[in-house]
Amino acid sequence: MPATEHTQPAPDQSAAVAAMPDFEPTIVAFVCNWCTYTAADLAGTARMVQSPNVRLVRMMCTGMVDPKYVLKALLSGADAVLVSGCHPGDCHYINGNYKARRRIKLLKEILTGFGVDERRLKLTWVGASEGNEFAETVNHMVAEVRELGPSDARTMMAI
Amino acid sequence: MATTAKIEVQNGNLLQSVQAFLHMLMDDGGVAGLLTPLHMGPGVVMPALVTEPERLKQADPLAPAFPLNAARIAAKLTRGGSPGGTLAAVLRPCEMRAFTELVKLNQGNLEDLAIVSLDCLGAYTNADYRTFAAGREPREASNQWAGQLLAGRSPDPADLPLAKACRACEHPVATGADITLGLIGMRGAGHLLVKAHTPRGEALLAKLRLPDTADPTARKDALAELVAGRTAFRDEMFEKTRAATASMPQLADYLAACVGCYNCRAACPVCYCRECVFLTDVFDHKPWQYLGWAKGKSALRMPTDTVLFHLTRLAHMSLSCVGCGQCSNACPNDVPVMELFRTVAARTQEAFAYEPGRSPDEPIPLSVFQAKEFAEITGGRD
Numbered sequence: 001m002p003a004t005e006h007t008q009p010a011p012d013q014s015a016a017v018a019a020m021p022d023f024e025p026t027i028v029a030f031v032c033n034w035c036t037y038t039a040a041d042l043a044g045t046a047r048m049v050q051s052p053n054v055r056l057v058r059m060m061c062t063g064m065v066d067p068k069y070v071l072k073a074l075l076s077g078a079d080a081v082l083v084s085g086c087h088p089g090d091c092h093y094i095n096g097n098y099k100a101r102r103r104i105k106l107l108k109e110i111l112t113g114f115g116v117d118e119r120r121l122k123l124t125w126v127g128a129s130e131g132n133e134f135a136e137t138v139n140h141m142v143a144e145v146r147e148l149g150p151s152d153a154r155t156m157m158a159i
Numbered sequence: 160m161a162t163t164a165k166i167e168v169q170n171g172n173l174l175q176s177v178q179a180f181l182h183m184l185m186d187d188g189g190v191a192g193l194l195t196p197l198h199m200g201p202g203v204v205m206p207a208l209v210t211e212p213e214r215l216k217q218a219d220p221l222a223p224a225f226p227l228n229a230a231r232i233a234a235k236l237t238r239g240g241s242p243g244g245t246l247a248a249v250l251r252p253c254e255m256r257a258f259t260e261l262v263k264l265n266q267g268n269l270e271d272l273a274i275v276s277l278d279c280l281g282a283y284t285n286a287d288y289r290t291f292a293a294g295r296e297p298r299e300a301s302n303q304w305a306g307q308l309l310a311g312r313s314p315d316p317a318d319l320p321l322a323k324a325c326r327a328c329e330h331p332v333a334t335g336a337d338i339t340l341g342l343i344g345m346r347g348a349g350h351l352l353v354k355a356h357t358p359r360g361e362a363l364l365a366k367l368r369l370p371d372t373a374d375p376t377a378r379k380d381a382l383a384e385l386v387a388g389r390t391a392f393r394d395e396m397f398e399k400t401r402a403a404t405a406s407m408p409q410l411a412d413y414l415a416a417c418v419g420c421y422n423c424r425a426a427c428p429v430c431y432c433r434e435c436v437f438l439t440d441v442f443d444h445k446p447w448q449y450l451g452w453a454k455g456k457s458a459l460r461m462p463t464d465t466v467l468f469h470l471t472r473l474a475h476m477s478l479s480c481v482g483c484g485q486c487s488n489a490c491p492n493d494v495p496v497m498e499l500f501r502t503v504a505a506r507t508q509e510a511f512a513y514e515p516g517r518s519p520d521e522p523i524p525l526s527v528f529q530a531k532e533f534a535e536i537t538g539g540r541d
Contacts, residue, residue: 067474068436068467075467077455088530088541098528102511103474105533106525109510110473110503115406123537151407158411158460159452159467 025080025145027054028073029138030065032085034092035128042131050135051142054082061085062123063096067107070121074111075159080120080145084137087125097125119144120151162361164369165350166340173309174221174302176351177277177340181220183367184247185212190273190363191244194232196220198297202289206232220249222301223291223314225282225322228428228483230257233274234267247273247363252333253483256516257428259335260479263523264431273359276333278342280308281325284488291319309346324484324497327393329386334517338364341374344381352378393501400495400502410466413499416492417465423486423496424472429479429515437468469496473503478524479515480504 031037037058043050055078059065062085070081083104085097104123112118122141126134168176184190195218197207204224209215233248250258255276261267283291292300308314320326333339337360341352352374355364404410421437424430436442442464453459480500487497508514511524534541 068471071467071470071474075470076452095528098530099525101533101536102525102528105510105536106474106478106507108536109507110470110477113401113503113506114404114410125537125540153407155456156408156411156460156466157456157458158414158465159463 023146023150025053025142025148025150026078027080027082027138027141027145028057028078029054029082029084030057030059030062030069031082031126032062032092032097033058033060035086035090036084036124036126036134038128039126039130039134042129043135044131046131048131048135050138053142053145054138061091061093061096062100063091063093063098065100065103067103070104070107074116074120074151075153075156077151077154079148079151079154080122080141082122082124082137082141084122084124084126084134087127090127116151116153117148119148162355162364163372163374164353164364164367165348165372166353166369167350171306172302173305173342173351174219174298177220178215178218180340180351180353180367181215181218181249181275182212183369184275184363185209185215187368188247188363188366189245190247192236192242192246194229194236194246194248196222196224196249198222201297202292204288204297208236217298218249219298219301220277221280221305222288222297223280223282223304223321224285224288225251225325225483225485225488226285226288227426228257228485229254230261230267230428233258233272234261237268237271238266242271245273246271247275249275249277250333250336251279251483252276252330252336253279253328253481254428255333255336256330256481257479257483259516259519260429260481260523261431262519263521263526266431269519273338273363274333274336275338275340276336277340279325279328279331279333280305280342281321281328283319284322287319287322305342309342322484322488323396324482324487324501327389327396327501328482329390329393331382331385331389335519336360341378343385344375344378347377348375396498397502397505400498404499404502407466411460414466414469414494415460416494417469418492419462419465419468420491421468422489422491423494424468426485426489427472427476428483428485429476429481430472431476431479437464437471469499473500473507477504477507478511478513480508481515 062083065083073081091097108121124137166176166180193209194206196204198217198219199205204222206229262269304314337357339354355361404413482501484497490496513524531541
């Protein structure tokens with residue numbers, strides 16, 4: 001989806017970009033062992049070009065991504081968080097990804113209320129064979145977050 | 160149709176009529192144990208499980224005191240086995256709604272407890288209640304307070320404001336209670352309205368042989384007016400809180416006085432984890448971690464993890480937040496926790512079209528899912 005399609009206001013955008021012209025975003029990604037992690041592995045072994053801004057955390061299932069992992073990452077300096085798992089119907093544990101979807105929905109409601117741009121939290125479905133899809137997701141997200149600028153939680157004294 | 164009966168009010172003494180009703184519940188209704196707010200000493204009202212009706216002389220469900228949300232007590236009384244006799248509890252509407260949430264979480268049981276709820280006129284904060292009750296006969300004070308309030312007059316000579324949570328509460332009447340006692344809009348009627356809403360409530364009420372009556376229209380209007388006023392106060396509170404927490408740094412400022420005592424969590428009736436992660440060694444960070452964070456930020460606010468604590472609690476329980484305000488009541492540093500939690504809860508509850516305590520049959524949104532829903536979260540793909 002092109003960035004221009006988002007209607008969410010991004011109050012931190014212009015100031016942050018002006019302040020940090022060489023800004024390289026840090027993205028923490030919680031990925032499912034069975035689908036997206038395998039896809040990431042495939043993208044790597046196939047030597048697809050990917051931005052090096054993503055720190056992968058391999059989970060057994062997106063259904064075990066506790067909301068506080070996402071919150072902790074954002075408060076600890078991550079500019080965005082990606083959660084990625086199996087397509088609906090493909091969950092290794094039957095329904096973990098559906099549970100993840102509700103939790104991400106909830107987190108988005110909470111975080112956007114505090115002015116966090118919606119694009120700083122993403123849930124995607126990337127299957128094990130979709131190495132290209134994974135590389136695309138990462139590259140797209142990095143570009144988007146680079147546009148948004150650094151998260152203003154980075155400079156907060158409190159965590 | 161619900162059974163509607165009445166209890167006479169003698170000389171405007173509301174509390175006496177309420178006590179008489181509770182007495183009847185025990186004597187004629189066969190209630191073996193009744194949980195009700197009771198005067199414990201000067202300025203202290205606490206729930207007590209009464210087994211001897213004589214004790215009800217000290218009972219005071221009208222007292223504008225709200226030291227804790229009794230939903231947890233109700234859960235304790237019903238969890239893991241039958242109590243071995245009929246139990247009843249006098250709960251405020253917010254306590255009832257919180258109890259319903261705990262029942263959904265298998266932490267309490269509606270089967271073993273008959274719930275009686277009075278129209279809720281609100282309460283003071285703990286500190287203000289002590290000021291209110293100082294040097295007065297406490298039951299007399301409650302009675303006068305309720306009488307004045309119901310008559311539309313300022314209820315207290317010192318003109319203390321009620322707790323903010325109560326002023327913002329749009330639920331003066333309990334949903335799901337077996338029996339409700341109506342006070343609002345009953346002025347001039349000379350009686351209180353007793354209504355049974357469930358088969359258990361009907362059976363209980365039948366045993367008391369109270370005279371039948373009709374639901375006066377004045378009551379409906381008075382309730383609508385009260386709710387409208389409270390809703391307006393609530394919406395203004397939402398507006399202010401949103402403006403004060405419009406960014407993460409603003410949120411950090413909002414929570415700046417938090418010392419991480421977790422009193423708000425302990426006081427919260429719907430913070431459901433049996434063991435809180437914030438008390439585990441997950442948050443026993445190593446010294447080098449602190450220094451690392453501090454270097455990254457130029458200065459690290461201590462204690463750490465206070466913003467994370469509140470955000471995590473919002474993620475865990477905002478969907479079940481009933482807005483009782485005990486979090487603010489318990490805060491030693493006057494962090495406006497209730498305002499924040501109610502404001503965020505309004506947003507999350509709306510997102511899932513969920514209202515906590517509305518019905519025990521309505522599952523908590525994070526405990527269920529559907530195969531096709533919220534496609535916008537994954538960019539329209541499901």
